[in-house]
Amino acid sequence: MRDKLALLRIFCTAAELQHFKDSATKLAISPQAVTRAVQQLEQLTGELLFHRNTRQIQLTQFGQRFYHDCQQQLAQLEQLLSPHQQGSGLTxxxxxxxxxxxxxxxxxxxxxxxxxxxxxxxxxxxxxxxxxxxxxxxxxxxxxxxxxxxxxxxVPLSKVALWLVASPNYLEQHGQPASLEALNEHQQVSMLDHATGKPWIWFFKDGITYQPRQVRFLVNDAEQELAAVTAGLGVAQVADFLALPTLQRGELQRILPQYDPTPWPxxxxxxxxxxxxxxxxxxxxxxxxxxxx
The missing domain is CATH 3.40.190.10 (Periplasmic binding protein-like II)
Structure with a gap:
């Protein structure tokens, strides 16, 4: 199919320029290649496409009809293979x-x-x-x-830090955890990992991980997790871009920042x-x- 399309393009160029040598120059191929392409098409169609002599070529009546059909088919093919677009292509x-x-x-x-x-x-x-x-x-x-x-x-966009947080009211009632081990003594708010059916693991410095155990509030939505920890239901690990507004308003406090993991890309x-x-x-x-x- 690809070779036949090449034959049609060569034929249309020859029909437009009415000259095999000029067509070869335009297509960056040899005049012999143009001649062979026309001859192959004539064999395929069983019809003469050009009247030829040593000085010029001229389309036959069949060649004129064939040229018209080729133009339409090649135009449709170009449209089919071009990027699908409307106006500026934004559709x-x-x-x-x-x-x-x-x-x-x-x-x-x-x-x-x-x-x-x-x-x-x-x-x-x-x-x-x-x-x-x-x-x-x-x-x-x-x-x-x-x-x-x-x-x-x-492509990298930015970094996401993970912060351990709790509300001032919760910390006033339960105290500040002094270490990661002390998290076992605190109520926790966590996201559900659907892949395991368990709370998401928390990540800390030097590759340390922690599986939440005292989960008082388990959710599958990060904003609901933030609302629960802000309401004082326990400690949570949340993304910095979610926690920052509540921290700035004094609704949350960071816990054990010295154990924060390396920010994620x-x-x-x-x-x-x-x-x-x-x-x-x-x-x-x-x-x-x-x-x-």
Missing amino acids: GEIRLTAPAAMRSILGPLLITFASLHPHIRLDLRLSDQHSAVVDEQIDLGIRAGALRDQSFVA LSLYRPQRGPVSPRVRLLFDYLREQLSK
């Missing part, structure tokens, strides 16, 4: 996955983006579990921590290598700019 759907904890940050950004580009449809999947990017046909993703698939095309990624549609590239660049500030 179609983009499916994005991101941690549910980023709802308050990502939501306003995507609403602004959607308002600026009315022909783009956004499908946002918020989850604190790793998405099955192939099964869910994800175009873009945001993830804190190391990406499990090294084939992803990823926050990455924007594309699951698939290869061509990128204009709409996906636009959102990729927009999020990279906005979330790197």
Whole structure:
């Protein structure tokens, strides 16, 4: 099929220029290659395409009809193989996955983006579990921590710190834990890890981990976790961007900051290598700019 398309393109060029040598120059091939292409098409169609002599060529009646049909078919093929676009190319759907904890940050950004580009449809999947990017046909993703698939095309956005926090009222009643071991004596608020059915493990300096044991409030939503720890239900480990506003208002206090783990990278990624549609590239660049500030 590819060879036949090449034959048709050579024929159309010869039909337009009415000269085999000029066609060869334009196509950067030899005049003999043009002649052979025309001869092959004549064998395939069983019809003469050009009247030829030593000085000029001229389309036959069949050649004129064939040229008209070739122009239409090649134009349709070019349109089919060109990037699917409307106007500036900004149309179609983009499916994005991101941690549910980023709802308050990502939501306003995507609403602004959607308002600026009315022909783009956004499908946002918020989850604190790793998405099955192939099964869910994800175009873009945001993830804190190391990406499990090294084939992803990823760019770093920022860092996410994990802070141990509790409300002033809770600490007044139960006291400050003096060590990580003392966490066993405190009530805890934790996120549910759906993969294990247990609370998410807490991470600390030098690779130390802690499995929450005295969980008074178990949730599957980061904002609800923050609300529960702010209400004084226990100690929790939360992302810095969630905790910071409540810390600034004095509704939470940090605990054992000397054990904070190394901040995790926050990455924007594309699951698939290869061509990128204009709409996906636009959102990729927009999020990279906005979330790197």
